[in-house]
Amino acid sequence: GEDVEQSLFLSVREGDSSVINCTYTDSSSTYLYWYKQEPGAGLQLLTYIFSNMDMKQDQRLTVLLNKKDKHLSLRIADTQTGDSAIYFCAETAGRRALTFGSGTRLQVQP
């Protein structure tokens, strides 16, 4: 079945760039998403990319997709303490429901 994997934890200093990585197994994935979850809250959609794209930039966020290696990354430029949260990668294709990774906890140190 479909599987999405992420590293569990990332720690960066305020002002640095953060790069959160994700790998997926389904080569037919057509939509890939990044969601952010703060403590006690639901999921906030950050950005998404279609499989026919290599890169998408949205203000401080840059998404890179390597379809050959089934690798997705989220780069956050000038990381702030308010970026501390859990980041989920998710993918889907066709009529299939979203498959989520286990989430990467980003800790931003002042």
Add this chain to the structure above:
Amino acid sequence: KAGVTQTPRYLIKTRGQQVTLSCSPISGHRSVSWYQQTPGQGLQFLFEYFSETQRNKGNFPGRFSGRQFSNSRSEMNVSTLELGDSALYLCASSPRLAGGPLGDTQYFGPGTRLTVL
């Protein structure tokens, strides 16, 4: 536009009871999906409703059920609660047009935290 709203935000129940959770999607969104989030299993898909019909179902027992009303609001019900049902239940809405991909962007509510004692 108002976001996805879920009620109640917190619930405490005991084993064997049943519970009903409610979700109001973003205005104009016709698709509502439900997810269960636990520390052990992560985020797992429960089911999706579109125009009052269940379009997709995850791998959960029949104790978990749902429905959608004509105004797109959705409810999910869990009967005969077990300790393992303690979780954050998230609802997501999407503008997905009929026949479109489920991956059409989903917007999540704040969740209902269910604790089963």
